[in-house]
Amino acid sequence: MKEITVRYFAMFRENAGLSVETLQSDAVTAADVFKATVSRHGSTEPLGHCKVAINDVMASWDSPISDGDVVLLFPPVAGG
């Protein structure tokens, strides 16, 4: 098991009722973190509309997750 920190933004933060949490996880990839989040907090957003960053660097959903990582889950963006 790894200890990871997950940060939520915008609608993900409102759905989860929190902006950050630290958890024990067996996630192998960033997509695993997303799926675990969906089952824990509920979300109807498909993964393909969302983005992920790891340790403040934009990442892909198949990026590996390591112990101590900070995973940032971004719902669909809407700047401008």
Place this chain on the structure above:
Amino acid sequence: MISISSSAIDPEALRARLIDPAAGAYCSFEGWVRNRNEGEDVVRLEYEVYEPLAISEGRKLLAEAGVRFPHLHAHCVHRAGLLEIGDCAVWVGVTSPHRDEAFQACRYIIDALKIRLPIWKKEYYVSGDSGWVNCERCSAHAHSVA
């Protein structure tokens, strides 16, 4: 250069920073807060920005624009926080030797900015409801500019 601002954008001051004797063309885009979206009357907007990555992604985007359009100078500013109807939410300004590149680069930057930067928009409606904008059109457009 890209920046995130929690106060009003001043397009004239930003334009002045781009003045360059080598530039034959200047093109800018201002995104304004409008009072209606998807059939709802909107009273204000709130932008949430994850600034560390908005800045780093914005810098990457401008560097990419500089490769596509040589001799380009570009600057953009995006607002954060609560905005009222008519406020300028985003400003993009570019200069280049010729107008074609200036028009194209300005369009490229605003389109990419909307789909790449970690910025979220919450609308507040006359009805009292509010909602996060899920920019499906931006998602669709992402496929055509990627």
